[in-house]
Structure formats: C-alpha cells, structure tokens
Amino acid sequence: MANNTSHTTEYRVLGKILLLLMFLTFLTISVTSYDLGAFTVTIALLIAGVKAFMVMSYFMHLKHENLLLRILVAMIFVLFAVIVLITFIDYAYR
Amino acid sequence: MSEAKIHVEEHRDDEASKLGMWLFIFTELLLFGGLFLVYSIYRAEYPDNFREGSLELSVTIGAVNTIALLFSSMTIAMALTAMQKNNKKLAIQMIAVTLFMALVFLVNKYFEWGHKIEAGLYPGSTLMSLLDRGHLLYFSLYFFMTGLHALHIIIGMVLLFICLFKVRNETIHNQKYVLLENSALYWHLVDLIWIFLFPLMYLIS
Numbered sequence: 001m002a003n004n005t006s007h008t009t010e011y012r013v014l015g016k017i018l019l020l021l022m023f024l025t026f027l028t029i030s031v032t033s034y035d036l037g038a039f040t041v042t043i044a045l046l047i048a049g050v051k052a053f054m055v056m057s058y059f060m061h062l063k064h065e066n067l068l069l070r071i072l073v074a075m076i077f078v079l080f081a082v083i084v085l086i087t088f089i090d091y092a093y094r
Numbered sequence: 095m096s097e098a099k100i101h102v103e104e105h106r107d108d109e110a111s112k113l114g115m116w117l118f119i120f121t122e123l124l125l126f127g128g129l130f131l132v133y134s135i136y137r138a139e140y141p142d143n144f145r146e147g148s149l150e151l152s153v154t155i156g157a158v159n160t161i162a163l164l165f166s167s168m169t170i171a172m173a174l175t176a177m178q179k180n181n182k183k184l185a186i187q188m189i190a191v192t193l194f195m196a197l198v199f200l201v202n203k204y205f206e207w208g209h210k211i212e213a214g215l216y217p218g219s220t221l222m223s224l225l226d227r228g229h230l231l232y233f234s235l236y237f238f239m240t241g242l243h244a245l246h247i248i249i250g251m252v253l254l255f256i257c258l259f260k261v262r263n264e265t266i267h268n269q270k271y272v273l274l275e276n277s278a279l280y281w282h283l284v285d286l287i288w289i290f291l292f293p294l295m296y297l298i299s
Contacts, residue, residue, distance in 0.1 A: 006174075006275060008175055008178040008179065011172055011175060014171050014175065017168070018165065021164045025160050025161065025164065025292075028292075028297060029157060032298060044297060048289050051289045052286055055289065056286070058171075059167050059171045059278075059282050059285075060279055069113065069116060072120070076123055076124070080123070080124065084131055084134070087131055088138075091135060
C-alpha cells in the first residue's frame with residue numbers, strides 16, 4: 001500500500017519550532033524599530049525567509065517528503081526570484 | 095461456472111492527493127507573489143509614502159495576529175500528529191484551538207479595518223481619492239492584500255470545520271486522513287503568506 005506514508009512529527013518538535021518562530025517574530029519587530037536604512041528591509045525579509053523555511057520544513061513536513069516534491073517547491077521559489085529579477089531589470093533600464 | 099470472486103478495492107492515492115494540493119499551493123504562491131512584486135515596484139518608486147503609510151498601521155494588532163497564526167499553524171500540525179497516533183480526542187481539540195485562533199485573527203482584522211473605514215479610509219472613499227499617488231497605492235495594496243489573505247483565512251476555516259466533523263464521525267480516521275493533511279497544508283500556506291505580509295505592511299517604516 002502506497003497510502004499513509006506521511007511522516008509523523010512529534011509534538012515536542014512542533015513546540016520547539018513554534019518557540020523559534022515566536023523568537024524570530026520578536027527579533028523582526030525589535031530590529032525594524034531601529035532605522036538601519038536600506039538594511040531594514042533586507043534583514044526583515046531574511047528573517048521572514050528563515051521563518052517560511054521552518055514552517056515549510058517542519059509544519060508542512062517537506063523535510064521528510066520525497067525528493068520530487070522538494071525540488072518542485074524549490075523551483076517555484078526560483079521561478080518567482082527570476083520573475084522579480086527580470087521585472088526590476090526592466091524597470092531600471094527602460 | 096464457479097462464482098467470480100470480486101475484490102472491491104477503494105480507489106485512492108494519498109500521495110497523489112497531496113501532490114495535487116501542493117500544485118494548487120504553487121498557484122496560490124504565485125498569486126500572492128505577483129502582488130508582492132507590485133508592492134516592491136511601487137515601494138521602490140514611492141519609498142517615503144510607503145513608509146508614512148505603514149506608520150498608520152498598529153504594530154500591536156499585527157503582532158498579535160502573527161502570534162495567533164503561528165500558534166494555529168502549530169496546533170493544526172499537532173492535530174495531524176494526533177490523528178497519525180490514533181488520538182481522536184486530541185485531534186478534535188487541536189482543530190478546535192486552530193479554529194479559535196483563526197477567529198481571533200478575524201476579530202482583530204475587523205477592528206483594524208473598522209477603525210480605518212470609520213475614519214473614511216476605504217477603497218473608493220472620497221478621502222482615499224484625495225490621497226497622493228504613493229499613499230493611494232500603499233492603502234489600495236494594504237486593503238487588497240490583507241483582504242485577499244482574510245478571504246483565505248475564511249476558506250481555511252471552512253475546510254477545518256469540515257475536517258472537524260469528519261474526524262468526529264470517523265470519516266477521517268487513523269488509516270485515512272489525507273483530507274486533514276491537505277487542509278493543514280492550506281492552513282500553513284495562509285500562515286506562510288502572513289509571515290511576509292506582516293513585516294512588509296506593518297514594520298518597515
């Protein structure tokens with residue numbers, strides 16, 4: 001049977017991930033309250049990226065999913081990055 | 095003629111259902127991705143107006159909503175773990191907690207939006223049409239993106255309600271929980287989008 005192959009994540013692990021996510025949220029709030037110029041956006045987006053990675057790896061079980069799905073998810077983010085890059089190049093040099 | 099032995103097997107493929115859900119999640123990511131792209135282009139064009147706009151939003155409400163969503167994301171993941179461990183009671187409790195957190199989020203959003211609408215700031219209002227272009231873009235994007243996100247919260251709640259009843263009457267059980275798994279994935283997507291919406295709309299000022 002190919003069914004029910006999903007990985008079971010222990011409650012303890014889920015709890016730890018939540019604590020980490022909460023900590024990163026407070027970190028974002030405290031970091032952005034200082035005026036760091038252009039770095040503020042970069043730092044906020046970096047922390048958001050780490051949070052998104054944790055949610056996808058542990059809450060969405062991607063860490064234990066098959067390779068095909070993990071590659072697909074990675075490709076979507078690569079695709080989005082390419083779209084952003086091309087659009088910004090277009091805006092910068094038109 | 096001997097009797098034909100008919101073996102009836104249920105047609106289902108959980109792995110494929112999950113892949114299908116992920117493909118749908120990809121379209122959702124690109125939908126919100128497109129909006130984030132619009133946001134970043136206009137933010138680059140009107141940095142001061144966007145900064146002033148985000149000062150109008152309450153960081154406290156945004157932070158409370160962030161915590162509510164992160165917490166609900168953990169509880170729905172726990173509901174799935176409970177289902178896998180055949181703990182029906184805990185699964186039901188965890189789905190209920192998730193739904194409660196979703197409600198907290200929506201009530202918060204109601205007060206946040208209500209406050210703005212009372213002040214005359216809503217899409218199509220006279221006040222909004224008098225704003226200069228950068229402010230107008232910021233608040234239009236704010237209402238559209240948080241509104242679309244709130245719509246996803248409501249859809250997620252409907253899915254979780256269905257799961258709650260199906261776990262109760264044991265249509266979802268220890269050997270067949272892919273609906274709960276896919277609804278949980280949808281709920282995590284809602285959380286994922288908010289992880290980016292919160293700093294971009296509320297914090298960067």
